[in-house]
Structures are given as C-alpha cells and as structure tokens.
Amino acid sequence: MKKVVVFGSTGMTGICAVEAALKKGLEVRAFVRDPSLLPENLKSQVEIIKGDVLEPDSVTHAVEGTDGVVIALGTRGNLEPTSDMSEGTKNIIEAMRAKHVKNVSACISAFLFYEPEKVPPIFANVTKDHKRMYDELQESGLNWVAVFPPHISDDPSRDIIVEVNPKSSPGRTISKHDLGKFLVDALSEDKYYKSVIGLCNVPKQ
Secondary structure, three states, X not given: OOEEEEEOOOOHHHHHHHHHHHHOOXXXXXXXXXXXXXXXHHHOOOEEEEOOOOOHHHHHHHHOOOOEEEEOOXXXXXXXXXXXXXXXXXXXXXXXXXXXXXXXXXXXXXHHHOOHHXXXXXXXXXXXXXXXXXXXXXXXXXXXXXXXXXXXXXXXXXXXXXXXXXXXXXXXXXXXXXXXXXXXXXXXOHHHOOXXXXXXXXXXX
C-alpha cells in the first residue's frame, strides 16, 4: 500500500483518516468538494482533487493510480432522506473496477446492527442510505471492509476493541482519531476483507 484516496476527507472522520495515512508514510489524495475545508496544515502534504462523488468522471480521476480507497462520506448532520452516500459509493466502486483498484474501507454506521424498526426515527433516513452503501460493497467483488462505528467522539486516541462480523456493536463510542486510523490500516489487513467490523474504545476506568 503506497497511495490512498480518501473520499469525504474534510469531514470529522475523513480528516483523521488523512492524518493517519500521512503518519503511516502513505501518499494521500484528498477528494473534496470544497478545498477550503481541508485544514491548512494538511494542504501541502496531500494531493487535492476537487470533485463530487456524484460525478463519475471526477471519481475515476481520483481513484486512478491508487492502491486503496477510504470512503468516509457523510451528510454533515443533515438527517433528511438522501441517496448521495450510496450513489457516491456506487460511483467509487465502478471507478475502482475500471482502474483495477481492489482494496476499500468504508465508514458506515452501527445502526445497521439494529433491526430497521429499532433505529431511532430521527436516524432512519440516513440509515437507509447507509444500508444501500453496505449493499453496494457486498456486491462489489472488491476487498471491502465495512466499518460500523458507534457514536464518533472527539476524544483523544486510546486502545480499541475490534470485532469481525459481530452481531452488535462491542461498545458505545469510538474516537474519530482511532476510527480514521483503522480505516487506513484495514486496507492492508486481509483478515478484515469482505467483513463487517464493529469497533469501539476500551471503556475508561
């Protein structure tokens, strides 16, 4: 793994994935709609590609020449019905197939561990699109890693618990720093391929 592209790289988790990839010594492409949202200290360290995940051409350009893809798409707190994340994921998968890139990790949601009727109504619309994202990954034929994080916190990094294909989330919160790092690390861990990952921080004593 030498070069990765992070989709959603100006979001809370995406920025942490960019930082983790740089710390690991990887070349990083940051795919952004608005380059001004990327922290100043990162701009000189990454290759910035301005585009929209709903525009297949810009997605294909971003994927070309990379070894791995991190999908950290979000809605910036908008809980209205959407298909942007799943449509974007579909475009990313198609670009990966076209450019022969195999490894992808995606940040989805621990609400997918719930029965649909048990998802809090306020999150139902976004969760439906997360489910469509997951379906796209499952059908992709790629080395996908679907991370279902619980509440994402601003806490500093600390030890994490990782479970492969669990029935429920192993805990209640995960630091954005640990989530971003895991999304990058998982790209080169074949034990996680074609799996759902539940993860959380070890509870504070």
